[in-house]
Amino acid sequence: MNGAHDMGGMHGMGPIDTDPNDPLFHAEWERRAFAVTLALGFHGRWNIDTSRHARENRHPLDYLGSSYFELWFKAVEKLALDTGLMTADEVATGTPAALADTPPPNPERVAAILRKGVSAKLPDTVPPRFQVGARVLVREVTTPRHTRVPRYCRGRTGVIDRDHGVYVFPDTHAHGEGVKPQHCYSVRFTGQELWGDTAPARDAIYIDLWDDYLEPAP
The missing domain is CATH 1.10.472.20 (Nitrile hydratase, beta subunit)
Structure with missing residues (x-):
């Protein structure tokens, strides 16, 4: 969903506190x-x-x-x-x-x-829709339901860097509609594709995305 939690790429939130000594529980x-x-x-x-x-x-x-x-x-x-x-x-x-x-x-x-521990990886032999090296376009997913596709990469083009295998699809699983097994990939985006020409030319961002979030890039 397009909620306040989806803050990736937003300005004005201030620096992220990365104190290595920060305790797991404060109270x-x-x-x-x-x-x-x-x-x-x-x-x-x-x-x-x-x-x-x-x-x-x-x-x-x-x-x-x-x-x-x-x-x-x-x-x-x-x-x-x-x-x-x-x-x-x-x-x-x-x-x-x-x-x-x-x-x-x-x-x-x-x-x-x-x-x-618990893993969302499944033993299903569902065929992948994409191969490593394929150019893909992230669909414009706008929904009030649960989704794991970040808002800042929707409508952007990337390249399949690796195939993690078959996993539970969170968008249906969150609403009791089954696991809908499908492949999850690490997709490589250039910084300039996501943030514009002012981003450093050598920057790259890797985002884990499921089959249903992607389509072949034109």
């Missing part, structure tokens, strides 16, 4: 917000792309006025309410009403998944 509540998000996610009521969309699909004032983990907490609260995992009364009172109706996930399975 105990942030640690708990992260833990609650993981714990509720293991109930299987939503997936990672649904969760991303819930964080991004917010009013710009709310999104830009919230810290990173505030967005995580607001998103998981909305997901829990939307899927019936919690009720509005439970949120308001902080008291669970029906623990028996939502049994906890198997702790051994949770621990195993956390140790191994």
